Amino acid sequence: MAETSNHIAEREKKRVALSSVLMAIFLTSIKIVVGLLTNSLGILSEAAHSALDLIAAGVTYFAVHVSDLPPDREHQYGHGKVENLSALFETILLLATCIWIVYEAVSRLIEPVHVEANFWSFAVMATSIIVDFSRSRVLMKTAKKYNSQALEADALHFSTDIWSSSVVILGLIALRLAPWLESRAGITVEWLYRADAIAALGVSGIVVYVSYKLGKKTINVLLDAAEKETVKKIEEAVTNIQGVKTVKRLRVxxxxxxxxxxxxxxxxRTATFEESHLVSMKVEETVGEIIPRSDVVVHIEPVVKDRYSLIELVRSIAAMDGLRVHGIRAHDVMGHLSLEMHVEIPEGMTISQAHERVSTFEDNLQDEIEGLEDIVTHIEPVGDQEIRRSAITLSSEEVHNIVLELAKKIRGICDCHEIKIHSDGNESSVTFHCHVDANLTVGQAHQLTIELESEIRRRLPELGRVIIHTEPDLIQEDEIDETPDL
Incomplete structure (x- = not known):
């Protein structure tokens, strides 16, 4: 169905463009003949203008034909820019003609030339106005229907001919009035004999103005400049679609x-693939209503919408890594996001293996969550639960010293570091890392952390969460690996 519609559009544009070529040939011919017979610069300037219209109509016909060719390997966005190039070419031709008209007009203002304003002068200009009016309406209607800049440029050519022809007629009327005013009223009106040249300057002024508008629009399209109103309209419409959080980037x-x-x-981030696809389809439909002939590409990026979504995101990433987490806490201090949580690992796994899995999980969290700077995970056997307490008020230095002091009493735990205190007003918690024997199982390592946590709670009974992240003592593991066989 779409292919048939495109073929219909192509045929209609070609038919309108070809009819413009034929009309331009007719108007150029009669203006040249009458202009030479009457010696009217105004009519000759109109003939030159129509000659350019003829060239422009020919270029338009060629551009319309090429622009409708399907995309190929070298022109993957199609051949539509040919229309814009043809419009720019027409603009340059118009401006070149204006230079010649202005030069001739100024010459005749300095040295007047006799111009015969007879019936044929008025007849050809009246005919030109009728034809130009008819063609400009048909061209503009087709241009808007199919969003064709080449046809729009052609329509502007014919519409400017209406005004320029009217100016020439006024100049011819002035030439007819001059002898009558001198003979009947005895009024000397030398400037009326120069009305034809003045009319030619008027024609050039109109053409320059229209050429400027058309050229500016064409250059903007060639440079991929987007219309601000169109971009704003699309952004507002898309933002109002359910499921769209923000429009991060938009290019037209x-x-x-x-x-x-x-x-x-x-x-x-919690949206499913199917939901995201439905959103993109709705976006394409909405843009199509604003811009009928549009090719829309939508890229979807999942984002964390709020704190609840952040926790759900952590759980979903853990599930993809085959892990379970609980006791997730997020701290956002001065724009720095940190996470702490308990990660459940099968009890029989060694702490070295468990640490490797958790490290991979932490790397995935860093990749998925923008702005995440710090992660503290407590490894424990599957099924253990956290204990929650009320808040306390302690200095960081005091807690730091107590943790280091008590860790020395637990055999198998060493090198406690990255000791941090968090308080949300309702509860205070402490998180830190420590090394254990790399060959211990998760259950054995967890037992050591339970002993250390118990000692800390005995000293600080009102402390809330205690998160101990265990890491394999790689130095000790290397020493064992390097022990020679007996």
Missing amino acids: RQSGPETFVDMTLEVP
Whole structure:
């Protein structure tokens, strides 16, 4: 169905462009003949203008044909830019003609030339206005229907001809009035004899103005400049779609009748693949309503929406790594995010193996959660639960010294480091890392941490959470590996 519609559009654009070529040939011919017979610079300037319209119409016909060719390996976005290039070419031709018209007009203002304003002068200009009005309406209607800048440029050419022809007619009327005013009213009106040249300057002024507008628009498209109103309209419409958190990036570029839109959207991290796909389909549909002929590419990025989503994200990453976590706490201090949690590991696994799995899990957390700077995990056998207490108020230095002092009493635990105190107003907690024998099982290492935690709680009975992250003592493990066989 889409292919059939494209073929219909292509045929209609070609038909309109070809009819413009034929009309331009007709108007150029009659203006040249009458202009030479009457010696009217105004009509000759109009003939030159129509000649450019003829060239422009030919270029438009060629551009419309090429722009509708399908994309290929070298032109993966299609050939739509050909229309924009043709519009720029037409603009340059118009400006070049204006230079010649202004030069001739100034020359005739200095040295007047006799111009015959007869019936044929008025007839050809009236005919030109009728034809230009008809063609400009048809071209503009088709240009808007199919978003064709080449046809729009052609329509502007014919519409400017209406105004410029009207200016020339006014100049011819002035030439007819001059002898009558001198003979009947005795009024000397030398400037009326120069009305034809003045009319030519008026024509050039109109053409320059229209050329500037068309050229500016064409260059913007060639440089991929996006219309601010269009971008704003798309962004507002997409943001209002359910499931879209924010529009992170939006780019819009036009190529002939086609508009290419690509955007990056942020959706909740908890959204499923199917939900994200439905969001992207709704976005494409919405953009299509704003820009009918558009090619839309949507990239979805999952983001953590709030604290609850953050905890769910941690659990989902743990599940993907085959782990279970509980007691998840997030601390955001001065924009620095840190996490602490208990990670459940099978009791028979060695602490070295457990630490390797947890380290992989922590790396995945760092990759998935933006801004995460610190992670403290407590490894424990599957099924253990955390104990929660009320808050206390202690100095960091005091807790630091107590932890180091008590750790020395537990045989098998050494090198306690990264001791940190967290308080949320309702509960205070302490987290730290320590080394244990790499050959211990998770159950054995956990038993050591229970003994140390018990000693800490005996000294600090009101302390809330105690998170002890165990790490294998790699130095000790290396020494064992290097022991020679007997």
